[in-house]
Amino acid sequence: MLSIRNLTARIGENDVLKGIDLEIKAGEVHAIMGPNGSGKSTLGKVLAGHPAYEVTGGEVLFDGRNLFELAADERARAGIFLGFQHPIEVPGVSNASFLRLAYNKKAESQGRDELDPLEFDDFIQEKIRLVKMDGSFLDRSLNEGFSGGEKKRNEILQMCVLEPRLAILDELDSGLDIDALRVLGEAVTSLMAPDRALMIITHFPRILETIQPDQVHVLSAGRIVRTGGMELALELEERGYDWLKAEVAPAGRA
Amino acid sequence: MAAVMERPLLPAILAQPRPAGWEPRRRQAEARLETLDWPGTRQEAWKYTDLAALKALDFTPGALAMVDITARILPEARGSRLVFVNGRYDSHHSNTSNLPAGVRLLNLASASELAHELGSLPTPGGTDPFAELNTARFQDGALVIIPKGIHLEAPLHVLYLSDQDGGQATCSLPRLFVVLERDASATLVEEFQGRGRYLTCAVAEVIVKENASLSHERIQRESAEAFHFSSLAARVERDGQYSCRTITFGGSLSRSTPQITLAHEGANLTLEGLCLLDDAQLADTHSFIDHTVPRCISRQTHKTIADGKSLAVFNGIIYVRKDAQNTDAQQQCRGLLLSTQARVDAKPQLEIYADDVKCAHGAAIGQLDPEAMFYLESRGLRPALARNLLTYAFASDLLAGIPVPSLKRQLRQTVLARTNAEHLETLP
Numbered sequence: 001m002l003s004i005r006n007l008t009a010r011i012g013e014n015d016v017l018k019g020i021d022l023e024i025k026a027g028e029v030h031a032i033m034g035p036n037g038s039g040k041s042t043l044g045k046v047l048a049g050h051p052a053y054e055v056t057g058g059e060v061l062f063d064g065r066n067l068f069e070l071a072a073d074e075r076a077r078a079g080i081f082l083g084f085q086h087p088i089e090v091p092g093v094s095n096a097s098f099l100r101l102a103y104n105k106k107a108e109s110q111g112r113d114e115l116d117p118l119e120f121d122d123f124i125q126e127k128i129r130l131v132k133m134d135g136s137f138l139d140r141s142l143n144e145g146f147s148g149g150e151k152k153r154n155e156i157l158q159m160c161v162l163e164p165r166l167a168i169l170d171e172l173d174s175g176l177d178i179d180a181l182r183v184l185g186e187a188v189t190s191l192m193a194p195d196r197a198l199m200i201i202t203h204f205p206r207i208l209e210t211i212q213p214d215q216v217h218v219l220s221a222g223r224i225v226r227t228g229g230m231e232l233a234l235e236l237e238e239r240g241y242d243w244l245k246a247e248v249a250p251a252g253r254a
Numbered sequence: 255m256a257a258v259m260e261r262p263l264l265p266a267i268l269a270q271p272r273p274a275g276w277e278p279r280r281r282q283a284e285a286r287l288e289t290l291d292w293p294g295t296r297q298e299a300w301k302y303t304d305l306a307a308l309k310a311l312d313f314t315p316g317a318l319a320m321v322d323i324t325a326r327i328l329p330e331a332r333g334s335r336l337v338f339v340n341g342r343y344d345s346h347h348s349n350t351s352n353l354p355a356g357v358r359l360l361n362l363a364s365a366s367e368l369a370h371e372l373g374s375l376p377t378p379g380g381t382d383p384f385a386e387l388n389t390a391r392f393q394d395g396a397l398v399i400i401p402k403g404i405h406l407e408a409p410l411h412v413l414y415l416s417d418q419d420g421g422q423a424t425c426s427l428p429r430l431f432v433v434l435e436r437d438a439s440a441t442l443v444e445e446f447q448g449r450g451r452y453l454t455c456a457v458a459e460v461i462v463k464e465n466a467s468l469s470h471e472r473i474q475r476e477s478a479e480a481f482h483f484s485s486l487a488a489r490v491e492r493d494g495q496y497s498c499r500t501i502t503f504g505g506s507l508s509r510s511t512p513q514i515t516l517a518h519e520g521a522n523l524t525l526e527g528l529c530l531l532d533d534a535q536l537a538d539t540h541s542f543i544d545h546t547v548p549r550c551i552s553r554q555t556h557k558t559i560a561d562g563k564s565l566a567v568f569n570g571i572i573y574v575r576k577d578a579q580n581t582d583a584q585q586q587c588r589g590l591l592l593s594t595q596a597r598v599d600a601k602p603q604l605e606i607y608a609d610d611v612k613c614a615h616g617a618a619i620g621q622l623d624p625e626a627m628f629y630l631e632s633r634g635l636r637p638a639l640a641r642n643l644l645t646y647a648f649a650s651d652l653l654a655g656i657p658v659p660s661l662k663r664q665l666r667q668t669v670l671a672r673t674n675a676e677h678l679e680t681l682p
Contacts (some may be wrong), residue, residue, distance in 0.1 A: 048632050049632070051624060051628060052624070071630055071631070071637070072631040073635055073637065074630065075632075076633055084629065087629070088626050088629040090626055090630070090644070091646075092648065092651050093650075101635065103633065105634045105636075106634045109634070141647075162633065
């Protein structure tokens with residue numbers, strides 16, 4: 001589904017990604033772990049098309065198409081979803097209206113019927129149960145005044161509405177308590193299907209107890225330095241990241 | 255003085271005989287006008303507002319003409335509507351059948367003694383020649399007195415319509431004076447609209463007495479060729495609440511000058527402005543909030559969306575006098591530029607002479623937030639739609655508090671259309 005080959009990217013003068021290779025097949029869950037500043041979030045933003053990052057080399061194929069030929073909104077309609085680490089507050093736009101707009105724009109591009117407000121209301125009620133969100137959040141402005149946890153819940157609600165083929169969740173676990181993390185983890189897991197895939201970007205292995213990864217990749221200084229299974233995540237929990245840096249550094253100099 | 259005047263201000267209007275009444279104030283205003291030259295950009299108050307286009311035109315006094323007000327009717331105000339056409343009272347389209355008993359409604363032009371006793375100022379705004387012109391020559395106006403303890407259920411809708419006369423540009427000089435006695439409360443909607451080329455020089459005065467509460471909406475939808483000057487002077491007394499919102503859509507050149515005096519302790523003011531500009535429109539807001547006594551609160555928010563080659567000017571002074579301890583004043587000015595040629599000149603000012611106050615102000619002018627754009631695009635919204643949605647959102651919070659549902663709906667539609675976001679009809 002997603003092939004990343006020797007991807008390099010920078011923001012401003014800063015080279016952040018220095019050659020990423022990664023293959024994600026339909027039905028798989030991949031975890032991207034790594035210390036702060038290793039390029040985890042950048043990878044997510046580059047894949048989603050954030051305009052501040054410049055791709056300087058390599059290629060990314062999504063379902064065989066060159067991802068970089070698509071603008072951010074086209075990628076979204078093609079099925080890529082980025083769950084933001086820090087979702088943006090948009091005062092003056094109601095959450096429910098925004099969700100319906102996003103749903104309908106995607107439906108339109110796929111030739112499906114759009115939902116009118118009443119139909120959408122039935123649809124969304126089912127989704128908010130999935131993420132255990134209080135219905136009053138639908139009437140509020142998009143993310144405005146939401147706590148960190150409420151924003152994350154809203155990200156997963158958007159994911160439930162858009163049902164992406166590839167969801168990239170950037171530090172879903174930050175700002176969430178254990179119960180909320182379990183609820184959202186279960187909601188995310190319930191959206192998995194053989195034709196969908198997940199990329200979980202995280203600092204901590206806890207979220208991976210609910211969303212079981214097929215592969216765990218460790219990013220350091222813009223490269224994947226190790227790939228393994230859940231046991232790698234557990235090892236990181238035990239030992240931290242420093243031992244990896246120490247191991248990798250000599251190779252980096254070579 | 256006369257020797258240095260390049261051209262007298264609006265000679266055809268001043269050549270009209272002085273209407274009866276309002277003496278000696280009309281005579282005094284006229285005398286001041288004779289010494290005043292056209293305001294020029296060398297004066298601080300007119301620095302960015304060039305009147306050259308206005309100077310080149312002649313205006314004749316407007317007359318009562320046939321109008322169609324259907325599109326402007328507010329269902330909530332069917333029985334509490336005053337209509338002025340070209341500055342003349344239109345009794346046919348006005349309807350005050352639903353005003354509660356005790357509410358007094360008079361023609362301001364023939365009630366100068368009472369107006370004076372109630373505290374009307376000769377000319378609010380000091381040296382503003384357009385307000386002086388109104389004082390010197392206004393022919394019809396409304397004096398509304400809401401008596402003690404009366405709550406006006408329906409909004410009072412004052413509609414000012416203007417129309418050019420054949421090919422001739424006209425001039426309207428409407429005037430309004432509203433007094434809320436102790437414990438009274440009301441909603442007032444002033445709305446300006448017109449066709450063709452004309453000049454409006456409007457004056458409104460408001461007095462909110464002890465513990466009274468007024469919500470005042472001023473909607474400026476003048477024609478694209480119109481010139482509009484509106485002077486507002488308000489005084490808020492002990493524990494009075496005054497909330498005033500000016501929404502500017504129209505006019506080739508418009509200027510709004512709200513001057514609000516917080517005159518007794520506990521007075522509370524919310525002053526809001528929203529300007530949506532395009533093409534070569536110029537909209538100028540010069541506000542003055544005068545904290546004269548302790549323990550008053552003021553909140554000012556001014557927002558502009560400027561597209562095309564438009565120019566928005568905001569000059570807002572919050573003046574805290576020496577005795578006005580424990581003043582709580584906040585002023586915020588925000589501008590959104592949608593084109594590279596649009597401009598917002600903002601000058602928020604705090605002048606504080608008291609030492610124990612809580613005052614803050616800020617100005618932020620810029621483009622749409624790229625992070626917010628990316629967020630919406632990452633959910634599949636095309637860039638144009640994301641831009642329109644964010645533009646609408648920028649304006650919409652100032653519409654949320656409008657207490658007249660039909661007016662709020664109308665204004666939302668106008669703002670949606672102006673931001674090309676019509677299809678977002680279900681947004682809050």
